[in-house]
Amino acid sequence: MNTLIISRLFIPVFSVILMTSCSKKDAEELVPLPYTEGTVRIAKWKDDKKAALLIQFDDSTPGQATLGVPAMSKRGLIGTWYVNPGGEYYLLHKDIWENEAPAGNQELANHTMTHTGASSYDEVVYEVGEASKAIWRIRKEEDFASLIAFNRGGGTSWNEDDLKKVLEEYKNIDRLSYTGVKIIAKTIPIGSNADAMYELIPIAIEDSIICSIHFHGISDDNDGDDYGNGAVWVVEFEKFLDKVLAIKDEVWNTGYISMYKYSIERNNASVELVQYSNVQYGVKLSATTDDKYYNESLTILVYLPADWEKCEVNNDGSVKTYTLTNGVLMFNAVPNKSEVMIVKK
Ligand SMILES: [Zn+2]
Known part of the structure; x- marks a missing residue:
């Protein structure tokens, strides 16, 4: 009992001596304080949103190219489009898939060459x-440069061992992969209205999980047909997109691979808040994932002293000023870069 009391008394004194001797040796060197007034955490979803929303499309149908891609891009929404680069439908609108879709920030994904x-x-x-390889070319990347989402295609048969091996080699991630968070998914039936397309999203927000909405055809009239594919009417589809836009602050709408990378990095990351003085902090974010493929920025929340109103953040060489509410600072950072430095303004 006595020993415990003595050590409690002595630790703070010892720390003060250490700090003093260091600062005398080199006034420029940053020395962490033995305490931290503040905490840090990685948000579950990007920008601390409540849920992740994937809007996914199979088969590169003509209606998806001519109606779907522009409807998504003009609203700043991101879809994941599983295309067949050797298929007849894809080739009909090759220019949209290869130029317009990526220019609109859409994610192309692998639905195999010919389905x-x-x-x-x-x-x-x-x-x-x-x-x-077609997708890497469209991304203007070298072969094997980035992860690609994969969906094998309904009704197709494969040797599972061969498929697994080739998916690994070609950095493809099956869209049915488990990332540690529950996914609720809905395949939209022919002729559905906007409310039916939207119905799972409030549940995902409530449970802070992933919501995946799957579309096939999109048609310009309400006949349920997009070149022989069961379709939804573009008017209802656009109504659905407007409903999504209205809740964009609550859901993180992104492509499959971006969600996948965020989840895997977060599962394998650690974050540490270091305090150097009353006006200077650092955040060290590291992850055990391969930086070449796992380069999605994670959202970091730093809880600083409540009286901080503004701070300057040097995040991998880019310096920005943030205004804080109740001392909470939020920024995005890629793991395994240099320490993010925070200075009170
Ligand atoms: Zn398909």
Whole structure:
């Protein structure tokens, strides 16, 4: 009991001596204080939003290209489009898929070259690998430069071992992968109205989970047909998009790979808040993931002393001033970069 009391008394004195001796040695060197007035955490979702929303499309149908892509892009919404780069529909609107869609910040994903499945290893390499190479070319990247979302296509058959091997080699992530957070998903039936498309989103917000809405065709009249694909009417589709826009502050609408990277990085990250003085802090964000493929920025929340109104943040060389509410600072940072420095203004 006595020893415990003595050590409690002595630790603060010892710390003060250490700090003094360091600051005398080198006044410029930043020395962390032995305490931190504040805490830090990684937000569950980007920008501390309540849920993640994926809007996904299969088959690169003509209606998706001519109606869907512009409707999404003009609203600043992001969809994940599983395309067949060797398929007839894709080739009809190649320019939209390869230029307009990426210019509108849309994510192209792998739905295999021709949507036919594969019966040999070489066919798997063609169906998965060639589509991947097409997508990297569209992204203006080298082969194997980034992760690609994958969906094998309904009704197709594969040798599971071959497929697994080729997906790994080509950095494809099956969209059914588990990221540690529950996904609720809905495939939108032919002729659905906007309310039916929207119905899962409030549940995802309530539970702070991932909501995935899957579309097939989009048609310019209400006949449920997009070149032989079951479709929703573009008028209802756009009504749905406007409902999503209205709650954009609550849901993080992003592409599949961006959500996937965020989740995996967060699961493998650690964040530390260091205090150097009453006016200077640092945030160290690291993750054990491979920086080449896992480069999504994570949202960091720093709880600083409540009287801080403004601070300057040096985040990997970019310096910005933030206005705080109740001492809470929020910014996005990529893991394994230099320490983010925060200075009170
Ligand atoms: Zn399909």
